[in-house]
Amino acid sequence: MAKKVLVLGEVRDGELRNVSYEAVAAAKEIAEGGEIVSVLCGESVSGLADNLIHYGADRVLVIEDEKLKTYTTDGYAQALLQVIDQEDPEGIVFGHTAMGKDLSPRLAAKLGSGLVSDVTGIENTGGNLIYTRPIYSGKAFEKKIITDGISFVTIRPNNIAALEKDESRSGDVTNIDVSIKDLRTIVKEIVRKTTDGVDLSEAKIIVAGGRGVKSAEGFGPLEELAEVLGAAVGASRGACDAEYCDYGLQIGQTGKVVTPDLYIACGISGAIQHLAGMSNSKIIVAINKDPEANIFNIADYGIVGDLFEVVPKLTEEFKKVLV
């Protein structure tokens, strides 16, 4: 049965996040031939609407309001509730990002709906939409269905492939007004800490360091390698606890769970808590002095050696071949 499905487009630094295109693809699966309506909120965002159409949305609703310039739970919740009321969709898809995680449960609670978070796969079996998601940070998976209310879904970045971009697609882009009342939380300031702009959860390549990096400076060679590869830098809990780096970089069962195409683990022993956060990466490379390190048991390729010797050589080699 064809269904109407909304997708919240997420804008960062003036660009749509890749996960929003993936969300359109997820919505297509859920809609079973129905209409995909993307929603864009913010200030001067209408220029991005066509991109959503090129990636598969049928229509885009643009809400430009200075109160939506910065994400706040109340502002976005009010805007989306009005859109939901107007459009009466059967489903709504978000990226499982800071924004999606913060907003979707609040809306689902308001509407008494089921929400499946952090979805990595969607299949349609005889008219039943079955959502796959990791539990215990990927040590296991579960398959779920939504039994009541509007189907709320958040999808994990990098898992559901976006559709091929088709610039010949066209669709309506409509500006709508919503009334945003008092915001109970106010964002006073945003302090940028992420340095190179490659976000861990969306990165295709991650270079991660463990206790083996020995110090904050020890991350230097890893950062150089990451730069050559356009990768994000991550860390194990050991490295964070030892204060070699910020907790924002932590990958593991506490910390971020990542599924990049390539994960290069440098000086990481491979504690269960770390493996839970990265073992579903497509290809894993381990670099470690200890040939007995647990990380080699799950790595596709391993080099036994001192990371301070291996990583700079690797950087040089990649430089040579990637020109």
Place this chain on the structure above:
Amino acid sequence: MNIYVILKRTFDTEEKIVIENGKISEDGVEFIINPYDEYAVEEAIKLRDEHGGEVTVVTVGEEESDKQLRTALAMGADKSVLIDDEDVEDGDQFSTAKILAAYFEDKEVDIIIGGNVAIDGASGQVGPRLAELLDIPHVTTITKLEIDGTNVKIERDVEGDVEVIETSLPVLVTAQQGLNEPRYPSLPGIMKAKKKPLEELEIDDLDLDEDEVEGKTRTLEVYLPPEKQAGKVLEGELDDQVKELVSLLRSEAKVI
């Protein structure tokens, strides 16, 4: 100040997952307070020590969650409540939030603190859902909390960046790593905890019918991912290994 913590009992992070008869086996598993909820307990105790008042720790779960509540009491919380949800069919985050909302209905709340996510189900839904049902604002993934009268200043982690937020009480917040260093229960703390109140409630006690709290989602299946096979450990001169690795990543794995 009326400070509440919502807490969940979870598997220890070092546990392996075993599936038996289609369910995750709890045989011989060590349980802990969900690590993110531990930050919530610590923050609640610090707030009480600074502003006065009382810390009440509430959990929805199995009877055995009393152990985690005792741990929170031993850390320094004042009271605890265990709401047994054994009778709830197909319970999900909707159910837990609804049960908690019924519990909080007649409570005077200044702040509710939870973890931003539980390391088992990892949906992160219960906090924001509960805030909505109680019609109070919420702030997720906080790393710093300052309260002055009813004014609240918060720093929250947004994918590595820091957002500075202002709001006012009552509010629900969820803890992110970095908020504090949870204390270990002291021996006198453990002794005292034995005498602190641990109230046990059933769904009926909250005037809820089982139908009202039935989940809005259902789990069909749990399964383990295919085991990752150990791959190739390269050999030879380091320079050759590095060359080989780069070439394998390009031609065999095709990820670069």
